[in-house]
Amino acid sequence: MGTTQDASQAPVQVRMVLGTAEETRELGRRLAALLRPGDLVVLSGELGAGKTTLTRGIGEGLGVRGAVTSPTFVIARVHPSLTGGPALVHVDAYRLGGGLDEMEDLDLDVSLTESVVVVEWGEGKVEELTDERLHITIHRGLGEDNDDGRQIVLTGVGPRWAGGELAAATAPR
Secondary structure, X not given: OOOOOOOOOOOEEEEEEEOOHHHHHHHHHHHHOOOOOOOEEEEEEOOOOOHHHHHHXXXXXXXXXXXXXXXXXXXXXEEOEOOOOOEEEEEEOOOOOOXXXXXXXXXXXXXXOOEEEEEEOOOOXXXXXXXXXEEEEEEEOXXXXXXXXXXXXXXXXXXXXXXXXXXXXXXXX
């Protein structure tokens, strides 16, 4: 038998299925209401799964300036708040192979305390930035009837996500 884990430290997980890109954006807007300065969101999923669409919704919910588009070639974009809230730092770690060392070169540890940081393709590369993060995995549906469908798994890691906020924000409306 393995060791027992303190319930307050156990990851909180929510699973859901979304049918359209607009529903994915709406999830982002709803998540934005939970996000605060210092939060790290790590997005995983295959190409075209909806990572940037979700981030676009987060940006809309945070009320940030500028169109949220994939930062693939610039690695990171900062979207300042238009509403006095936190800025959105949108990072695409796909081309970063050096893990945390390369991420630190982007000075994310400085921005992390003042901004909401969303990292696409960040799994295995940015977890050391903080003990508390929201990891979101998006899988595209397969088959003729589910081309637009997305299976989403949200995992809140650390005490920041231990409450029921994540489940409440993602509950069907």
